[in-house]
Amino acid sequence: MTSEIDEENQVLSPQGESSEDQSEQDCSECGAKGRCLREGLGEEQMQGLRKITRTLGPFKPGENIFRVEDKFKSLFVIQSGAVKIETASFEGTKLVDGFFFRGDLVGLESIGAHQYGHDAIALERTLVCELPFDHLESLCSFVPRLQRKLMIILGQKIRYTNDTIVHGRYMSAEKRLLSFLQMLCEKKIIEKSDNTGSVQLPMSKGDIASYLGLRPESLSRTLTKLQNDGIIRNQTKKIEFLDIKAILQQVCG
Amino acid sequence: MTSEIDEENQVLSPQGESSEDQSEQDCSECGAKGRCLREGLGEEQMQGLRKITRTLGPFKPGENIFRVEDKFKSLFVIQSGAVKIETASFEGTKLVDGFFFRGDLVGLESIGAHQYGHDAIALERTLVCELPFDHLESLCSFVPRLQRKLMIILGQKIRYTNDTIVHGRYMSAEKRLLSFLQMLCEKKIIEKSDNTGSVQLPMSKGDIASYLGLRPESLSRTLTKLQNDGIIRNQTKKIEFLDIKAILQQVCG
DNA sequence: CGCCTGTTTGATCCCCATCAAAAATAGTGG
DNA sequence: CCACTATTTTTGATGGGGATCAAACAGGCG
Numbered sequence: 001m002t003s004e005i006d007e008e009n010q011v012l013s014p015q016g017e018s019s020e021d022q023s024e025q026d027c028s029e030c031g032a033k034g035r036c037l038r039e040g041l042g043e044e045q046m047q048g049l050r051k052i053t054r055t056l057g058p059f060k061p062g063e064n065i066f067r068v069e070d071k072f073k074s075l076f077v078i079q080s081g082a083v084k085i086e087t088a089s090f091e092g093t094k095l096v097d098g099f100f101f102r103g104d105l106v107g108l109e110s111i112g113a114h115q116y117g118h119d120a121i122a123l124e125r126t127l128v129c130e131l132p133f134d135h136l137e138s139l140c141s142f143v144p145r146l147q148r149k150l151m152i153i154l155g156q157k158i159r160y161t162n163d164t165i166v167h168g169r170y171m172s173a174e175k176r177l178l179s180f181l182q183m184l185c186e187k188k189i190i191e192k193s194d195n196t197g198s199v200q201l202p203m204s205k206g207d208i209a210s211y212l213g214l215r216p217e218s219l220s221r222t223l224t225k226l227q228n229d230g231i232i233r234n235q236t237k238k239i240e241f242l243d244i245k246a247i248l249q250q251v252c253g
Numbered sequence: 254m255t256s257e258i259d260e261e262n263q264v265l266s267p268q269g270e271s272s273e274d275q276s277e278q279d280c281s282e283c284g285a286k287g288r289c290l291r292e293g294l295g296e297e298q299m300q301g302l303r304k305i306t307r308t309l310g311p312f313k314p315g316e317n318i319f320r321v322e323d324k325f326k327s328l329f330v331i332q333s334g335a336v337k338i339e340t341a342s343f344e345g346t347k348l349v350d351g352f353f354f355r356g357d358l359v360g361l362e363s364i365g366a367h368q369y370g371h372d373a374i375a376l377e378r379t380l381v382c383e384l385p386f387d388h389l390e391s392l393c394s395f396v397p398r399l400q401r402k403l404m405i406i407l408g409q410k411i412r413y414t415n416d417t418i419v420h421g422r423y424m425s426a427e428k429r430l431l432s433f434l435q436m437l438c439e440k441k442i443i444e445k446s447d448n449t450g451s452v453q454l455p456m457s458k459g460d461i462a463s464y465l466g467l468r469p470e471s472l473s474r475t476l477t478k479l480q481n482d483g484i485i486r487n488q489t490k491k492i493e494f495l496d497i498k499a500i501l502q503q504v505c506g
Numbered sequence: 507c508g509c510c511t512g513t514t515t516g517a518t519c520c521c522c523a524t525c526a527a528a529a530a531t532a533g534t535g536g
Numbered sequence: 537c538c539a540c541t542a543t544t545t546t547t548g549a550t551g552g553g554g555a556t557c558a559a560a561c562a563g564g565c566g
Contacts, residue, residue, distance in 0.1 A: 111408030
């Protein structure tokens with residue numbers, strides 16, 4: 001379990017193990033606001049959750065938040081930044097299983113296992129909020145609302161995987177890419193002016209290809225095609241959306 | 254929500270709504286024994302769970318246990334029989350998202366949604382045990398062990414999907430089929446004599462193809478190939494395993 | 507600047523989808 | 537039980553989308 005509690009922490013001021021009374025700026029400043037487990041909890045209930053959480057980071061790009069075969073201990077809410085999880089495929093190569101952005105919970109995939117089944121790797125400067133799972137579980141017993149929220153999140157995760165991956169098998173490379181761009185639109189868009197916008201990509205094209213079940217070459221060609229069609233502008237670390245409607249309108253991402 | 258409480262019920266004798274004190278033969282005779290949520294609960298805890306459950310069925314092949322857009326209300330443990338879940342793909346055709354056998358929980362995919370996202374259809378004569386989800390949730394708050402078990406099952410589900418579907422995208426038709434046979438081996442094998450055995454298939458070849466992300470023609474060809482290789486014997490409603498080792502040995506299902 | 511990794515482009519190939527039709531099986535009613 | 541139809545499964549021929557192989561190109565970093 002790699003964790004680093006130091007370096008330029010103006011924003012969220014992570015605490016060491018000793019500090020018990022975490023300040024609520026943790027929440028007020030957190031990028032996960034609105035999608036976090038804490039949402040909808042009363043003030044006293046928040047207190048309970050606050051007691052068991054701890055901010056970790058910042059992780060630098062490429063740093064592991066946890067590794068395959070680390071003992072499963074915690075879930076992590078992403079406060080800022082972005083994370084990918086990957087596993088070794090049966091051929092030995094790395095395979096990207098998911099991307100996570102602010103507000104997302106990393107580690108759900110390992111609930112019920114003794115060890116994490118993935119490497120979780122920061123894609124950019126990333127702060128996370130650690131939720132020790134056994135504490136979380138205990139708390140859930142006392143706070144039905146929290147229990148419910150966690151179950152809902154687990155159900156959503158199952159559905160999302162099913163909708164994207166299972167149905168993705170029947171989609172062409174182009175449609176898969178469009179689905180992916182659609183997802184990015186919902187999660188990370190900046191300066192979205194009606195019908196155009198752009199995203200800074202925290203992950204490599206190779207990671208995207210892997211996630212979509214494509215080879216890097218195929219993804220590259222598909223990106224080029226969409227660019228020729230005037231739908232996007234394809235840059236190294238950035239994609240400009242020239243025609244957001246075309247992206248969103250594609251039936252059934 | 255289709256449910257039928259009648260017809261030849263020697264085995265499990267399902268109860269109507271009124272009968273509160275469900276007999277424990279429900280559990281002692283249930284095919285799910287050993288993998289059910291109830292496993293590992295104390296006697297008093299069992300009582301609580303027993304109170305909220307109800308046996309439904311038998312469902313005849315092709316009958317729905319629930320339908321897409323039915324209000325999400327319950328999970329279902331399969332006591333005997335087999336079930337598939339399917340959705341409409343974006344092209345309009347049906348797409349099989351999963352198979353369930355005795356002991357499996359159907360409905361996890363819809364936790365946190367208002368409606369079921371799939372049709373659940375019996376593949377053979379099937380008895381299920383209904384677990385109203387809100388009751389189950391309440392009970393979880395009082396029985397930490399149950400809460401934990403449910404979370405573990407949800408985590409396993411996420412992992413299983415990831416391992417089979419995500420990694421399956423990189424596998425050839427033959428490997429996907431072998432993985433599937435492997436799974437069947439673990440769940441449904443009969444008369445397994447060391448290195449051979451056979452499975453009665455409750456689902457159609459078309460369903461299997463859909464589940465594996467293949468066309469029926471491709472699956473058929475792959476089955477034929479495995480037969481020519483002397484690994485299986487391919488029949489209409491049955492597959493004989495002539496070389497179980499070859500099936501299990503294939504690196505990383 | 508030179509090395510290393512990531513991305514793009516080009517040429518070719520292969521697996522599976524697709525189209526088409528025969529064969530086997532299940533379902534139906536007399 | 538059998539003739540008849542509908543569905544499922546198999547077999548055959550063909551084509552295409554993406555994988556693969558190979559190499560040029562661009563970027564980041566020492």
